[in-house]
Amino acid sequence: MDQKFGDLDPVTFEVLRNTFEYVCRRMTVILQKSSFSPILSENLDFSNAIYDPELRLIGQTANCPVHLAAMHFSVQAVDRKFGIDTLKPGDVVVLNDPYEGGTHLNDVTLTMPVFYDEELIGFAVSRGHWMDLGGGGPGGQGFGTHVAGEGLRLPPMKLYENYEVNADLLEILLRNTRTPHYIKGDLQAHMGALLAAEEELQATAGKYGKDVLLNGMSQMIGYTERIVRAAIEAIPDGTYEGADYADSDGISDDKIWVRLKLTVNGDAIHVDFDGSDPQCAGAINSPYANTAAAIYTALQFFLAPDAPPNAGMFAPISFSLPEDCWLNAKWPAPVVGCTTITSGKVQSAIWQAVAKALPDLAIAPTCADANWFVAAVRGKDGRIDVFSDIPAGGWGGTPYNDGLNVTLDPLGNCTNMPAEAAELLYPIEVEAFDLRSDSGGPGENRGGLGARFRFRFIEGGELSIETSRTLEGSPGVNGGGFSPVQVLVKERPDGVRKVIGGTSEDGSWTSPLLSSHKFGPGESFEFLSTGGGGWGAIRSRDPERVLDDVLDEYITMEAAERDYLVVIDRDTMTVDEAATRRLRS
Numbered sequence: 001m002d003q004k005f006g007d008l009d010p011v012t013f014e015v016l017r018n019t020f021e022y023v024c025r026r027m028t029v030i031l032q033k034s035s036f037s038p039i040l041s042e043n044l045d046f047s048n049a050i051y052d053p054e055l056r057l058i059g060q061t062a063n064c065p066v067h068l069a070a071m072h073f074s075v076q077a078v079d080r081k082f083g084i085d086t087l088k089p090g091d092v093v094v095l096n097d098p099y100e101g102g103t104h105l106n107d108v109t110l111t112m113p114v115f116y117d118e119e120l121i122g123f124a125v126s127r128g129h130w131m132d133l134g135g136g137g138p139g140g141q142g143f144g145t146h147v148a149g150e151g152l153r154l155p156p157m158k159l160y161e162n163y164e165v166n167a168d169l170l171e172i173l174l175r176n177t178r179t180p181h182y183i184k185g186d187l188q189a190h191m192g193a194l195l196a197a198e199e200e201l202q203a204t205a206g207k208y209g210k211d212v213l214l215n216g217m218s219q220m221i222g223y224t225e226r227i228v229r230a231a232i233e234a235i236p237d238g239t240y241e242g243a244d245y246a247d248s249d250g251i252s253d254d255k256i257w258v259r260l261k262l263t264v265n266g267d268a269i270h271v272d273f274d275g276s277d278p279q280c281a282g283a284i285n286s287p288y289a290n291t292a293a294a295i296y297t298a299l300q301f302f303l304a305p306d307a308p309p310n311a312g313m314f315a316p317i318s319f320s321l322p323e324d325c326w327l328n329a330k331w332p333a334p335v336v337g338c339t340t341i342t343s344g345k346v347q348s349a350i351w352q353a354v355a356k357a358l359p360d361l362a363i364a365p366t367c368a369d370a371n372w373f374v375a376a377v378r379g380k381d382g383r384i385d386v387f388s389d390i391p392a393g394g395w396g397g398t399p400y401n402d403g404l405n406v407t408l409d410p411l412g413n414c415t416n417m418p419a420e421a422a423e424l425l426y427p428i429e430v431e432a433f434d435l436r437s438d439s440g441g442p443g444e445n446r447g448g449l450g451a452r453f454r455f456r457f458i459e460g461g462e463l464s465i466e467t468s469r470t471l472e473g474s475p476g477v478n479g480g481g482f483s484p485v486q487v488l489v490k491e492r493p494d495g496v497r498k499v500i501g502g503t504s505e506d507g508s509w510t511s512p513l514l515s516s517h518k519f520g521p522g523e524s525f526e527f528l529s530t531g532g533g534g535w536g537a538i539r540s541r542d543p544e545r546v547l548d549d550v551l552d553e554y555i556t557m558e559a560a561e562r563d564y565l566v567v568i569d570r571d572t573m574t575v576d577e578a579a580t581r582r583l584r585s
Contacts, residue, residue, distance in 0.1 A: 007215065008215060008216055012208070012216070013219060013220075016204070016208075016212075016213070016216035016217075016220065017220060017308050019200070019204055020050060020058050020059030020217075020220065020308070020310075021059050021061070022200070023050055023059060023196075023197050023200040023201065024048050024049060024050060024060050024197075026197075026200065027048035027061070027124070027126060027194070027196050027197050028046075028048050028061045028193070030189070030192045030193045031046055031048065031189050031193040032046075034192055035128070035186050035189040036181070036182045036186050036189070037131045037179065037182035037185075037186050038388075038417055038421060038422075039129055039130075040129070040186060040189065042415070042417045042418065042421050043129075043388070043389070043415055043416070044063065044064075044413075044414050044415050045064060045129035045390075045412075046063060046064065046067070046126070046127060046129065047060065047063035047064045047067035047068045047071065047126075047127050048060065048063060048124075048126050048127075048193055048197070049061075049068060049071055049125050050122055050123065050125070050197055051072065051122055051123040051125060052121075052122050052123075052214065052217040052221075053121065053122060055072060055084070056072070056217075056310070056311040057309070057314075058122065058217050058220065058221070058310050059309065060310075062413065063413065064129075064411075064413055064414060065410065065411050065412075065413055066290065066294060066343050066411040067103070067107060067127045068293070068297075068309075069293035069296040069314075070101070070289040070290055070292065070293035071101075071109060071127055072311070073100075073288070073289035074095055074101035074102060074109040074111065074125070074127070075101070075111055075123055075125060076101060077095060077101040077156050078093045078095070078111045078156050080100075080156075081093075081155070081156035082156065084113065087113040087120075089113070089115050089162070089163075090162040090163035090164070091112065091113060091160065091162075092110050092111065092112045092158070092159050092191065093111045093112075093156050093158055093159065094109070094154055094156075094158075095108075095109055095111075095154050095156045096108045096133070096152075096153065096154045097153050097154060097155050097156075098147065098153075098287040098289075098290075098329065099329070099330065102289065103289060103290040103293070103335070103338055103339050104140070104150070104335050104336045104337070104338050104339055105133055105140055105147070105150050105151045105152065105153055105335075105336070106130055106132075106133060106139065106140055106151070106336075107127055107129055107339065108127065108128060108129075108133075108154070109125065109126070109127040110125070110126045110127070110159070110190045110191070110194060111123055111124075112125075112194040112197075112198065114197065114198045114202065115202075116201070116206070116210055117210065121205055121210060121213060121214065122201055122217070124193075124194045124198055126190045126193045126194055128190060130183065130186060131178075131179045131182050131374075131386050131388060132177045132178040132182075132386050133152045133173075133176060133177055134177055134178070135336075136149040136515070136516075138178060138374040138375060138376040138386050138462065138463075138464055139372075139388060139464060140336050141336055141374055141464030141465070141466060141516075142283070142336075142464075142515055142516075143251075143282060143283045143334070143336070143337075143466075143513050143515040144283065144334055145251060145334060146334060147331065147332050147333060147334050148332065150283065150334055150335070150336045151176070152173070152177075157169060159187075165187075170183075170184070173187075178376065178384060178386050179385065179386050220308055220310055220312070221310050221311050221312040224304070224307045224308050224309070224310050224311075224313055225312035225313075225315045226312075227304045227312075228312060228315075228316050229267035229268070229316045230267070231302075231303040232266075232303060232316055233266060233267045235269075235357050235358060236264065237264050237265055237266065238263070238264060239262070239263045239264075240263075240353040240356040241259075241260070241262075242259075242260055242262065242349035242350055242351070242353030242354075242356075243257060243258060243259045243352070244257075244346075244348040244368065244475070245345060246337075246341050246342065246345055246468045247468045247469070247471045247512060248282070248511040248512070249280040249283070249284050249513075250337075250466075250511055250513035250515075251280070251281040251282040252280070252281065253509075253511065255471070256277050256280050256284065256326055257275075257276060257277045258276050258277075258342075258345045258348075258349045259273070259274075259275035259276050259349070260272060260275075260346075260349050260350065260353065261274070262350065262353040264357060268316050268317070268318070269299065269316060269317050269318070270318045270320070271295055271319040271350070272319070272320050273319065273320065273321050273322065273325060273327055274320070274322055276321075276325050276326065278322075278324045278325060278326065279324055279326050279328075279329060279330065279333050280326045280333075282513070283334035283336045283337050283466075283513070284326070284335075284337035284338065284342050284466070285327075285329035285338060285342070286326065286327045286328075286329055286335065286338040286342040286343065286346070287329045287335055287338060288321065288328055290339060290342070291319075291321065291327045291342075291343075291346060292319070293343065293411075294342075294343035294346035294347050294350075295317065295346060295350065296313060296314055296317060297410070298347035299350060299354075300313055301351075301363070302354055302358065302361065326342070327342070327346065336466065337466040337513070339370070339411070339412075340369065340370035340371070340390075340412070340466055341369060341370075341467065343411045344366070344367075344368035344369055344370070344411060344468075345368055347365075347366075347368065347411055348365035348368045348474075348475070351365050351396075352365065352477065361399060362535070363396050363397075363398050363399075363477075364396025364397045364403065364441065364443070364447060364475070364476050364533035364534060364535045365474050365475055365477075365532065365533050366393065366394065366395045366403075366407075366409050366474060366532050367392070367393025367394055367395075367409060367469060367529060367531065368409055368474060369393065369468050370408065370412045370414075371391050371393065371467045371486075371527060371529055372388070372389075372390050372466060372467075373388065373389060373390075373391075373463055373464065373465035373466075373525075373527070374386060374387070374388045374463070374464050374465075375387045375388070375462065375463040375519075375525075376463075377426050377428065377457065377459065378427070378460065378461060379426075379427045379459060385425075385426060387422065387428060387461075389416055389417045389453075390408060390412065390414055390416060391451060391453035391527050391529055392406045392416060392450075392451065392529065393406070393407075393409070393439075393450040393451070393469075393474075393530050394439065394440050394448030394449045394450050394474075394483065394530070394531030394532040395407050395447070395532040396447050396448070396474060396476070396480075396532035396533045396534070396535060397441070397444075397445035397446055397476070397480055397532060397534050397535030397536070398535055399445070399536075400445070401445055402448060403440060403446065403447045403448030403531065403532035403533075404448040404532075405435060405440075405449040405531075406435065406448070406450065406451045406529075407448065416433070419433065422455070427459045428455045428456060428458060429456045429458060430454070430455045431454045431455060431456055431524060432452050432453065433451060433452070433453050433454070434451065434452055435451060435452075435553075435554070436450045436451055436452050436528055436529065437449075437555060437556055438484065438555050438559045439451075439483060439528075439531040440483055440531035440532060440534070440554070441473060441474055441475075441480055441482050441483040441531060441532060441533040441534035442476075442481040442538045442541075442564060443476050443479070443480030443481060443534020443535045443538055443541065444534075444535060444536030444540040445534070445535040446541070446549065446554075447474060447476070447483050447532030447533050447534050448531050448532045449531045450486070450528065450529035450530045450531045451528075451529050452526065452528055452529075453526070453527045454524055454525065454526040456522065456524040457519045457520070457522070457523055457524070457525075458521065458522075459521055460518075460519055460520050460523070461519050462517060462518050463516075463517050463519060463525055464515045464516055464517070465501070465512070465513070465514050465527075466512075466513050467488070467501070467512045467513075467527075468486075469485060469486045470485050470486050470488075470502035470503065470509070471485065471503075471509070472485065473485050473486075473531070473533070474530055474531065474532050475533045476533035476534035476535065477533065478536050479536055479538065479540075480533055480534025480535045480536055480537075480538065481538050481563065482533060482534075483530045483531040483532060483533060484530055485502060485503060485530060486527070486529055487501070487502040487503070487527075487528040488500050488501030488502055488514070488526075488527055488528075489525075489526040489528070490517075490523060490525060490526075491523065491526060492520075492522075493522035493523065497526075500514060500517060501514055539564060539565055541566075543564070543566045543577075546564045546566040546568075546575075547574065547575050550573075551573065557570070561583070565583040566580050567580050
């Protein structure tokens with residue numbers, strides 16, 4: 001064979017590429033199947049990856065992108081604390097500190113070195129969202145002004161040594177959570193994932209030799225970097241601006257802005273956040289690692305989504321953050337909303353900048369919110385439990401088709417909890433989870449639809465949620481329109497409804513960041529998520545496609561006439577071509 005990848009032949013290179021991906025897939029299956037908490041087993045709010053001895057990402061699964069692109073900062077924090085030369089087989093370091101490579105406190109990262117013949121050959125890393133680590137509200141959603149109110153903050157600490165758990169540290173974890181019945185089982189699931197990665201990497205080193213394995217890791221990174229740089233070179237050089245905002249930080253009613261300039265120069269991209277708002281009082285500040293993850297992930301959608309996912313994706317991308325900025329959070333800034341609100345706004349701003357650079361390939365922004373809620377519920381046995389879910393919205397229209405309906409924001413890539421599982425595990429009743437008509441932004445290609453999600457508290461409880469898009473919906477691109485706003489509603493058993501987040505019928509607005517909002521027995525929580533923005537000129541949409549949307553109840557007849565200037569004959573349910581021509585002329 002003439003073609004070489006360094007000194008690897010293409011066959012060996014491809015075998016190793018698939019091996020690195022398989023290792024992470026096996027980690028994922030083990031973690032999902034053996035975890036105790038539904039947020040891991042059902043919502044899949046976790047990620048797994050492997051790194052080389054130089055702390056560079058080598059392989060990952062398509063789990064939670066905002067985790068994956070941030071995890072190498074956690075690995076670097078382990079090195080800073082202990083020094084990788086001091087680590088031994090069976091050491092596992094735990095951390096969740098937002099200012100040392102973490103995101104919000106619920107995202108707990110476990111890092112284990114992997115050795116073969118007493119030589120370090122890499123690291124296995126597993127990060128998962130743990131249901132509750134204390135704090136002022138369920139799931140840490142206290143929405144105060146200090147990170148201490150969000151739960152237990154862990155610097156890099158050895159949770160395992162020689163494969164034996166630190167019983168004292170585990171006891172601290174169990175005593176600082178509303179859900180101790182999940183912690184130990186979830187920890188064992190993470191450990192199972194790490195051990196699987198260790199087994200697979202050692203087997204690969206045994207089969208091909210350490211040198212081939214380590215060389216393959218380096219060659220894989222270079223291969224991906226070349227693909228990404230080639231993709232960047234296809235973008236016209238220039239500087240492109242984008243912006244988006246969170247509705248509120250929960251303390252002030254002021255909008256909190258992301259403003260950026262994306263500069264393409266040859267085969268490299270730089271993102272400058274100068275002009276973004278300062279660090280805010282409320283709990284939506286984003287640590288450095290979280291902001292970096294949002295940047296990397298947002299750009300990979302357009303650059304090289306099919307390239308082997310490794311550190312080569314990061315090298316061509318640089319960014320600068322002001323010191324005093326809500327996207328560069330410093331202690332003691334509260335951060336619980338960083339992954340579920342702020343990262344989506346960073347992504348949306350980047351996508352809007354890319355739309356100016358590549359208008360024919362642009363994708364309209366998504367709902368840009370995970371809509372993560374947590375509810376403390378009390379069962380008939382008196383035990384307090386924590387129920388959580390992430391009711392999705394829609395994705396934006398694309399140059400080729402309408403956006404996806406009810407799909408979690410791409411930075412999350414998790415799933416909603418099945419109603420059957422939720423009702424089996426918790427004292428609630430899921431009353432609705434259906435498509436929300438007229439919730440996609442209009443355009444030549446319409447934004448995907450959001451949903452109506454509703455459940456009833458059987459024994460009462462308290463709910464916390466962090467979301468946005470209640471002042472404006474998702475923006476469109478290339479002439480596409482905004483989607484409608486999101487709304488949070490509380491309904492009493494007698495049917496009386498009250499907007500508890502967003503805009504009421506009288507025009508008053510309430511912040512959509514709720515902490516420990518009380519619900520009585522029989523009261524229901526309803527969330528109306530928004531869709532994605534529209535792509536392309538609204539009135540360029542074919543009237544027959546508008547009719548199809550009306551027949552599918554994706555849009556109403558009123559919206560067809562108001563937004564698209566398409567009149568539907570109510571008797572025949574066909575396009576009234578004469579009336580449509582008059583409106584469009």
